[in-house]
Amino acid sequence: MRPGFVTVALLVLKKDLAIEFKSREIVYTTLFFAVACVMIFSFAFVMEEGVPVEGAAAGILWIAVAFSGTLALGRTFERERYSETLRALLLAPASRAAVYAGKLLGMILMMAATEIVLTPMVAFFFHAPFFARPLLLVALLGLGTVGFASVGTLFAAMLVRTRTRDVLLPILLYPITIPVIIAGVRGTAALLQSPPEEPVATLWIGLLTAFDVVFLTLALWTFEPLMTE
Amino acid sequence: MKKLFVPLAVIVAAMFVAAPIAIARADYESTMLLVQKIFYFHFATWMALTVAIGVCGVASVIYLFKGSKAADWYAAASAELCVIFGVFGLFSGSLWGRKAWGVWWQWDARVTMATMLVLVFLGYLMVRKYGGPGSEKLSAAMGIFGAATAPFVYKSVDWWRTIHPQTTVMKTLGEKWPGAWMLVWFCSLAFILLTVLLLVARVHLEAMRSRLDDMYLAAEE
Numbered sequence: 475m476r477p478g479f480v481t482v483a484l485l486v487l488k489k490d491l492a493i494e495f496k497s498r499e500i501v502y503t504t505l506f507f508a509v510a511c512v513m514i515f516s517f518a519f520v521m522e523e524g525v526p527v528e529g530a531a532a533g534i535l536w537i538a539v540a541f542s543g544t545l546a547l548g549r550t551f552e553r554e555r556y557s558e559t560l561r562a563l564l565l566a567p568a569s570r571a572a573v574y575a576g577k578l579l580g581m582i583l584m585m586a587a588t589e590i591v592l593t594p595m596v597a598f599f600f601h602a603p604f605f606a607r608p609l610l611l612v613a614l615l616g617l618g619t620v621g622f623a624s625v626g627t628l629f630a631a632m633l634v635r636t637r638t639r640d641v642l643l644p645i646l647l648y649p650i651t652i653p654v655i656i657a658g659v660r661g662t663a664a665l666l667q668s669p670p671e672e673p674v675a676t677l678w679i680g681l682l683t684a685f686d687v688v689f690l691t692l693a694l695w696t697f698e699p700l701m702t703e
Numbered sequence: 704m705k706k707l708f709v710p711l712a713v714i715v716a717a718m719f720v721a722a723p724i725a726i727a728r729a730d731y732e733s734t735m736l737l738v739q740k741i742f743y744f745h746f747a748t749w750m751a752l753t754v755a756i757g758v759c760g761v762a763s764v765i766y767l768f769k770g771s772k773a774a775d776w777y778a779a780a781s782a783e784l785c786v787i788f789g790v791f792g793l794f795s796g797s798l799w800g801r802k803a804w805g806v807w808w809q810w811d812a813r814v815t816m817a818t819m820l821v822l823v824f825l826g827y828l829m830v831r832k833y834g835g836p837g838s839e840k841l842s843a844a845m846g847i848f849g850a851a852t853a854p855f856v857y858k859s860v861d862w863w864r865t866i867h868p869q870t871t872v873m874k875t876l877g878e879k880w881p882g883a884w885m886l887v888w889f890c891s892l893a894f895i896l897l898t899v900l901l902l903v904a905r906v907h908l909e910a911m912r913s914r915l916d917d918m919y920l921a922a923e924e
Contacts (some may be wrong), residue, residue, distance in 0.1 A: 625848065632841050636834045645829055646841075649822035650848045653855055656815070681855075681862065688851050699767045700844055 479575070482568040486576025487583075493553070494584065500549050501587050508542035508592050516599060531602035532662035536618070536655055538592055543585050543622055544644055547630040550581065555634045564701055574627065574697040581623040589615055607665050610675045614665070617682035618658035621689055622651050628693040632700045654689075657682045708903060715900055718893035725886055743883075743890045745795040748788045749817075751894035753853070755784040758902065759824070760850025763843040772913065773906070775839050778846050780905035782827040784898055785849075789821035816856040823849035 477485075494500055512534060519530040554560035563573050593615070597604040604611055629646050633639040661678030664671040726743050762778035765771055796814065797807050808814070827845040834841050 628844065632844060633834075635837060636841065638833050638835070642830055642834060642841075646826045646845055649819050649826050650845075650852065652819040652822075653816070653852060677862070685855070689848070692847060692851055696767060696844055696847060700840055 476567055476569070479569060479572045482566075482572035483575040483579060486563070486573055487579045490550070490577065490580035491583070494580075500546050500584055503549070504542045504546045504584065505588050505591055507545050508538045508588055509595065511538040511541055512592070512596060512599065519600075526600040529663050529666060531596055531600040531604070532659050532666055534600065535593060535596045535604075535662065536659045538596070539585065539589060539615075539619070539658075540622060540648070540651070540655055542588055542592075543581075543619075543626060544647060546584050546588075547581065547623075547626045547647075548640060548643055550577070550584075551630045551634050551639075560631070560634055570698040570701055571694045574631070574694060577631065578623055578627045578693075581627050582619055585619045585623060586616075589619065602666055603668070603670075604662075604665070606668075607670050607672065607675070610665055610670075610672065610679070611662065613679050614658055614661045614675065614682065617679060617686055618654055621654035621682060621686045624686065624689045624693050625650050628697055628700070631697070654682065654685050657685065708900070711896065711900055715893060715896045718889070718896065722890050722893055725889070729883060729886055741795050741799045743887055744894075745792060745799060746887050747890035747894040748792040748795065750891040751898045752785055752788040752792060752820075753857075754895050754898050755781040755788060755902075756820070756824075756850050756853045759785060759827075759846045760853075763846030763850070767840065767843045767847070773910070775843070776906045776909040776913075777902065778843060779828075779831060779839075780902050780909065781898075782824045782831075782842070782846060783905065784901055785824040786821060786828065788894075788898070789817065789824065793817060793821065812859040812862075813856070816852075816859045820849065820853060820856055823852070 515530070515534045515537070516526075519527045519534065521527065551560070554563070564570065566573070593604055593611075596602060626643075626647055629650075630639075630643055633642050633646075636642060657678045661675045661682070664674035664678070722743070726740050729740070729743075731739070759778050759781040762774045762781065765774035766778055793814075796817075800809055800814075801807050823845065827842045827849065830845060831838050831842040
């Protein structure tokens, strides 16, 4: 009997987390990269008096998330490619969509781990009141991460076979996920206003949900034919 | 399609000769004056782009799930057209923006999203060129996702209330200024027919290329 969708997804997730807990490679490298990103931005967006450009914090946070997310995506699938385990995963008698869902969950968790450290750090360095509306911020970050990771996991998985995957992943991923990044940045920027513009943020949360639904549906639908050689 | 190609080419050529004359004769718009005439081709390119995106998305789905080679050629050809018309549309929009908004480039929602769309289809062509063997499938994924975001680009101006004219502009134009409205659709039709023409020619080229490859392979054996 074929194992169920949820069982397979959780097994793939468990496998990825077990590897990650052993080495902590992706979380540490991604986090370090994100911090380095924020530092580089601080040179560009902090004026001479030591005051950051108004509203820069939202953009910095999201760019750091997107860049470090790309790095994590590349690494996760490089690991699968290096030991030929992706083929084994695809040969397993389980639905491919479930394999995708498992990889996606792992990706979301890893990006979330980075964001948990990154967000307070950006708030601290750029005097940004991120936590004035914590629930809205969590919704924005969570939905944005799901949107980014859903496309990213699909593209990183399908690019495993190509020689130029390192270059192609950002080239393909960024144009497609620009709407998600725009929604995330604008929504977060609305929260940074004083007082926070809740209706604006909610509008962007709605748009992010729409993007997530579209991207997730398409990814689950196309993963199977895309991964068939 | 072969029989229809030449008559269609003649019709399109005639339309493209007639369009500039009709545009030159059309009345001046009261605020934008001469610059408003950009609109006739600006709108038409985006209509052509819409058709090309639709073809690319549908053909990509058919290729991915059915593996039909012809569908792949249609998708690739329409992706090229998306880039060409997209760049043309951005250029004409930039000229328009110089007069209407005072700047060559404005980061409003529609412009940003349209640029993104052009980038998506450039990515499509890039993954095809540099992806190595099997890249047709990868580019098909790009085509599907690109086509899926296109409706968001269209609705972006209504949701985000930016300075680009809203999607209702064409409806009100039909009531207020039927002459211009007719001309806009005439130009759009000319561009859409041109898209079909280029698409057919490009797919034909790809089919010939594929046949040539097969013949080479047969000769080697």
